[in-house]
Amino acid sequence: MIERVRRLLSPDLMARFIAVPSQFDRREQHLVVMSIVVGAVVWSAVYLLKLSVHWLSEHILEIVEQTPFHLLIFVPLVAGSLIVAALAAWRASFVYYRDKDNHLHALNDVEGDGLERTIGLYYTSEPALDRALLGTQGVRARWEMPTFSLAFRKFLATLVTLGGGGSGGLEASVTLIGESLAVGLFKPRPRMIPHNLWALRLWRWWRTLDPDELQTAQLSGVAAAVSTLLGAPLAGAFFAIEVMYRRRPVIEKLIYALVASLTAFFLGHFASPTNTKFVTVSGLLPPPLNWRYYLILVVLAISVAFVDIYLRKVRGGLSAFFHERFAEPWQRHVVGAVMTGVIGLTAAWLTGESLDLVLGTSDRVIAAALTGQLTIWIAAVALVGKLLATMSTIASGGSAGMLVPSMYLGSMAGVIVA
Template sequence: GLAALMRGEAERGEILLVALAGGVVVGFIIQHFAPEAAGSGIPHALRSLALEGGRMPLRIVIWRPLATAITLGMGGSAGREGPIAHYGAGLGSTLGQWLNMSDERVKTLVASGAAAGISASFNAPIAGVFFALEVMLQDLSGYYFGMVVAASVAGGAVSRIVFPGEHFFKVPPYSLASPLELPFYALLGIMAAPIAVSFVYLTHHFRSFLRSKNLSPVARTTIGMGLTGLIGLGLPAISGAGFSHVNEDLKGLIPLQSAIRLGLGKFFATIFTVGAGASGGVFAPMLFIGSMFGSAFGNIVHDTFPAITDPPGAYALVGMAAMFAAVSHAPITSVLIIFELTGDYYLMLPLMLATVLSTFVSETLNRDSFYTYSLAREGLHVGGQAQVEDILRGLQVAEAMFTNITMISPSTTLRDLSRLFAKAHKRAFPVVDDKGCLLGLVAISDVARAIAQGKDENATTAQDVMVRSVVVTYPDEPLWIAKRRLRAKDLGRLLVVDRKQHRKLLGIVREEDIGQAYSQALLRMVQLEHRVELLKLGHLEHIASLEFQCPSNSILHGKKLEAISWPVECVVTHIRRGSRMIIPRGQHQIEAGDFLTIMVAEEDMQSLKAFLNSRERDAET
């Protein structure tokens, strides 16, 4: 049955039975040997880079290739590229740990291993480099560049020695038929984005649904592979990567209705396979779906405007790049890998246009890519500004706002305002009435403009020149939102008002206040890391982490961290409250539902668990 399935000659019953068997075997591996082998593996690598200095367990190297081979070989709808990148990252991490390297060097080896994996898989060394930098590290600076390039070139060289041959996809020599065709390619890129966002959303919510039922990994993967097998009964082409059908589509050999059926079948089959946790990536499925979607779009456009448009195969090619870019938020990687897979550079302009637009619309609809979506739901944000935003998410405006502010009356004259600005060296003052209710904001530029217009300095008042439409924030609003609002509006300050009484002025928050709050939080983070290191030294590095969710009747509920009498030496490294990640300090009060991450010596773990599981009434007795 397996051999027949791989040759495409299996009977319908065999397709379903083989898929179910594959789900059982893969689930067994994930449940008993390597839970990290589930899914594409890239989110796990990103979490490792963000939280653990790139350190990953050796079992990934052992079990990931086997689990992926079984998933793809037994009818799963997924790709090998994500798992290969994860496998390469695991190899790099293992080498770095074996050589006792620093966190930064281990991270470099993780990225290098991922680059080598992509390069060897597709014979695409340039795309391998940018995949590692753009997706894994999300850092295009030159710090990691040299090592990543060397690893990717080595992977590509080995691939060409072992598997010599032509380009991965064989594409006819397409070229832009007319400049009037560019709007159609732009529309293709825009339309790819909602499809990609829907895929990300449905995949992760299917995964959450299965986990909410408390099913074992074996049950989840069996259900997912079984549903994929059911789709495969009518559309056997959706099994595996499906690159042979992509090749046909690029040549314009798949008609409109078949392209739509194959694209939809692959869309849902991949959701079931990857969402259930079977071992496989989304790179190849996105190329397949993008190709079919682009081909269907191209058929319609070419039939309607044959004189100024390319054949459907050209739209299939551009659709591949646009779809993967929208899912991964990696436009550079998407463009480069299509160039390297096809060797076709004649459609460069449509490719770049559609890819940039699909990425922009996708990021507008959902700021998280497929690889970061689940991490963001856990409160972990990765990327160039990830550390800044993560810290600011744990802070509220009330912790940074300045409350000792000078407020002026609406009857203050221009002359008095000029003197006040000269004396106070401020750029703006809030205008309030007799009850302290906010009326508006008057800036020094408003006063200067009124004087330049020749207005009477004694008769003209603040009420005449103030700006009434004021951008505000609230004391309980996350600080990162206030920072974004400042940047978006190009403002120097935000007025802080009561959320229930919008005219009640509480304070002001400026860019420098946010910077100071960030610096203080960063200092607390460094101090916590130092305490963890001291804890490791005191216990010969036999340290474990524990995540504890505080119930409403916990002994911790309602207490400040500094008031808790811990039974053993431990460090609370962070608190997750909803989507906020809080860097704790002594004044932080524990609330019901908070997730506390605690570092403790392994020999003290049971004592700490017993303390955390005790209830308030137990403590009183």
């Protein structure tokens, strides 16, 4: 340990570290500092959400399972759905998202999968005819949308949705939280502009009026959020770049997204050295490298592709069902929560497993699948149940994402094929 400290404090290493800023121009120095600050701020919020969701979900499901009446799971589910409906109506705004078929969708900023909202907000500052006619272009177009308040509302909506027993993942929700926090750090607020000369100079250096720099901050926020959850900084940075790619040049922003992602990763490592990875599995044997193994991989890939096709159809059908049948948003949220509860109870009854087989984030089930602890029957029920429960949660307006459920479905398909 003493030898490591000596190496870190060696004059040669310190001299190299001090010389690092000279390798960047002033704009690059600003972007690097910006990425570090964004990474630290986003990490603090996402890390708190991660701990809160897992703690609340585990305790609620444990309390329900210790009682003879598992139907009590509907209490936190319905209560959470009503809170989300209230948050979606409070200071609500709409984010315009253009899908790959060039269809424009007006999405409530708090409800559902946050990834589509994040993509829509990312491209808000780019030139567009409608915004040009309204006289709001560039960074002003994004600053007119909520920032810190949106992050706060999305935080609470995700906490009560997943913590209360809803089915889904955290990743899509935290991308919106990360983006909103990143933009909020640069949003000019007339009442808070400093009057001290040095503070004013610092603010003028810190602020950004360039849409390209603002998008760099947004990417950094998304990368830091994903890195905090997965414990994989490279995955966080490349995920942010990949989801924002719309035939636009974004690769030059990768280094800054990686800086923010690494900042979040190291902060998470310092806060919890033994719990930085998303799933930790030990004692796995290397796979046999023969033609049977590769044939199984091909069959698995085809199976997962069919699951993805079915998932998209279910999501589209349930979304149309909820929005066409229920005029009041709170009705849609409550019905979705009840459907999620019914699916979770049915899956637990069919398999004899606990309620977290389908409800919550189900991280434990993914680890169990990777270590061969699930039977084919349990995996089959879990695959269908998780797909339906997650789609019921998200399509009805619950605040949850699809990244972890997609990993869940893939692992269940792997158990069945293997």
